[in-house]
Amino acid sequence: METSGWISITWTLLLGVVTLAIIWFWKSSQTFKVLEKMGLKGPEPRFIIGNMGQMTKKGFHACFKEWEKEYGKVYGVYRAKQPSIVIHDPDMLREIMVKQFAAFPNRQSSKIADVKPWRSTLQFLMDDHWRHVRNTLSPGFSTGKLKHMLPVIQRCCRNLVKHVQQKAEKGEDVDTKVLSNAFSMDVTAGTGFGMEVCCLQNPEEPFGVVANQILYPPQWVFTLHFLFPFLSPVLHTLGISIAPKKPIQYMFDIISAAIKERRQDNKDYKDHLQTLVDAQRQKTDDTPVDPEIDHRDDLKTSSTWNRKGLTEDEIYANSLNFLLAGYENTASGIAFLLYNLAGSPHCLRKLQDEVDAALGKDEVDYRVVSDMPYLEMCLNETLRLYPPGLMLDRTCIADTEIKTLHVPKGMLITIPVYSVHTDPTNWPDPLKFDPERHTSEARATRHPFSFMPFGIGPRNCIGMRMSQLEVKMAVACIVQKFSPFLCEQSVFPAKVSTHVRLGPEEKMWIKFKPRA
Numbered sequence: 149m150e151t152s153g154w155i156s157i158t159w160t161l162l163l164g165v166v167t168l169a170i171i172w173f174w175k176s177s178q179t180f181k182v183l184e185k186m187g188l189k190g191p192e193p194r195f196i197i198g199n200m201g202q203m204t205k206k207g208f209h210a211c212f213k214e215w216e217k218e219y220g221k222v223y224g225v226y227r228a229k230q231p232s233i234v235i236h237d238p239d240m241l242r243e244i245m246v247k248q249f250a251a252f253p254n255r256q257s258s259k260i261a262d263v264k265p266w267r268s269t270l271q272f273l274m275d276d277h278w279r280h281v282r283n284t285l286s287p288g289f290s291t292g293k294l295k296h297m298l299p300v301i302q303r304c305c306r307n308l309v310k311h312v313q314q315k316a317e318k319g320e321d322v323d324t325k326v327l328s329n330a331f332s333m334d335v336t337a338g339t340g341f342g343m344e345v346c347c348l349q350n351p352e353e354p355f356g357v358v359a360n361q362i363l364y365p366p367q368w369v370f371t372l373h374f375l376f377p378f379l380s381p382v383l384h385t386l387g388i389s390i391a392p393k394k395p396i397q398y399m400f401d402i403i404s405a406a407i408k409e410r411r412q413d414n415k416d417y418k419d420h421l422q423t424l425v426d427a428q429r430q431k432t433d434d435t436p437v438d439p440e441i442d443h444r445d446d447l448k449t450s451s452t453w454n455r456k457g458l459t460e461d462e463i464y465a466n467s468l469n470f471l472l473a474g475y476e477n478t479a480s481g482i483a484f485l486l487y488n489l490a491g492s493p494h495c496l497r498k499l500q501d502e503v504d505a506a507l508g509k510d511e512v513d514y515r516v517v518s519d520m521p522y523l524e525m526c527l528n529e530t531l532r533l534y535p536p537g538l539m540l541d542r543t544c545i546a547d548t549e550i551k552t553l554h555v556p557k558g559m560l561i562t563i564p565v566y567s568v569h570t571d572p573t574n575w576p577d578p579l580k581f582d583p584e585r586h587t588s589e590a591r592a593t594r595h596p597f598s599f600m601p602f603g604i605g606p607r608n609c610i611g612m613r614m615s616q617l618e619v620k621m622a623v624a625c626i627v628q629k630f631s632p633f634l635c636e637q638s639v640f641p642a643k644v645s646t647h648v649r650l651g652p653e654e655k656m657w658i659k660f661k662p663r664a
């Protein structure tokens with residue numbers, strides 16, 4: 149080909165690339181006008197990253213607080229290129245999470261989670277598929293099923309007391325997060341996988357080590373997926389994945405062996421895995437479940453959905469999901485509650501009086517739920533101040549109106565839970581740990597949507613009762629025999645990080661002394 153021919157091809161290609169770049173640039177800039185066109189105020193977005201720069205630098209919670217002051221209870225932000233309405237107003241949250249749930253059944257769809265096994269978990273499923281799996285799993289969380297799991301939690305509580313006894317005898321400082329992580333891992337292995345492990349005595353327990361590899365992929369991997377979600381499929385293929393292959397296969401092998409055993413011996417196992425196995429066999433289960441987590445009456449699948457039972461994929465994914473969704477949240481509840489009791493001796497004394505009156509010297513059991521209102525108040529106050537999920541979201545699937553606000557299909561709603569939990573209108577002196585805020589009289593004076601550590605409505609936490617039972621049993625069995633107190637290394641109140649999730653910024657050291 150002649151030189152002039154090459155030149156004209158080069159120019160044509162160059163022109164094509166420039167035109168595509170201009171179109172892409174123009175389309176992207178239009179995305180950042182959506183909220184303004186809706187009449188919503190909000191912080192100025194940056195090209196491509198929207199407001200993610202500010203949110204990751206300052207932390208989500210700090211931004212929500214600042215923006216609420218500047219723009220009020222409803223404003224717009226861009227989570228990268230995704231426009232989102234942030235709503236602090238409890239009346240509007242009630243509309244979204246409960247009254248108009250049909251228009252907001254899903255969380256944000258995310259390319260990051262569109263990878264096996266996470267894509268089949270309750271967290272990330274959508275529409276009818278989610279309704280079907282949620283309805284199928286609900287009976288596994290009935291009061292009856294939880295009571296059957298008591299022996300597993302009691303065994304873990306006995307190990308916990310033994311461990312604390314050793315620490316108290318040696319006068320050692322204990323990081324409450326390490327202690328509660330190990331306990332929660334033991335309970336999760338027992339109730340979710342039918343396994344007996346003791347991470348408390350043996351921190352190198354392979355189950356715990358592998359579970360941690362799944363739960364905490366390296367920070368740089370997470371950041372890469374978070375900032376460039378459109379690259380996620382490629383990154384997964386390259387092995388830079390938030391679902392690391394080897395550890396997940398290790399867990400799948402455990403699940404597979406446990407399922408095989410169950411199919412052979414036909415024994416009546418009482419754990420979550422059995423619920424999943426029964427669901428695959430399509431055993432219908434109409435067990436009534438606490439209405440706060442059972443929404444089967446409201447969650448009928450549409451007439452085009454005609455599947456029953458669970459697939460093998462769904463069993464494996466959701467079995468693993470109980471680890472993902474339950475382990476750290478529950479551990480965080482135990483850790484912060486113990487720490488705050490150590491720092492609030494008057495609350496500790498009141499709780500110990502209640503535990504003594506209900507249990508005496510008996511082993512801890514379901515009475516933590518039925519006979520200990522103050523324990524419930526302490527737990528609620530802990531989850532108000534330290535909700536592990538500091539924000540939630542919902543995607544709108546059909547145009548609708550919330551009060552006077554028009555919400556178009558596809559809009560993402562951001563629910564800034566931690567900001568709502570620390571709004572001084574509902575919570576005077578909001579950063580103070582004060583369980584008395586949760587008496588039934590005090591509750592009656594407050595908006596019900598000012599407190600939502602487990603979410604609210606049909607998409608709330610399915611493991612709520614299970615985790616409450618676990619936290620209460622762990623804390624009750626400890627304070628029955630020991631008094632936690634702050635030590636030289638303690639920094640009280642605990643400093644928390646509120647970037648993407650809420651967690652302690654530093655170690656939370658305490659000591660234990662045996663009670664007389």
Ligand code: HEM
Pocket residue numbers: 270271272282469470473474475477478481531535536537540541600601602603604606607608609610611612614615616
């Ligand atoms: C203190 C402990 C826990 C806290 C604070 C917590 C909190 C939450 C929150 C805030 C949500 C989102 C709710 C929403 O979007 O409205 C959620 C969802 C979920 N949680 Fe928990 N959780 C805890 C323990 C557990 C446990 C022990 C399990 C399982 C055994 C579990 C399983 C789940 C599942 C499967 C979902 C997704 C539900 C769905 O989409 O239908 N959680 N949790």
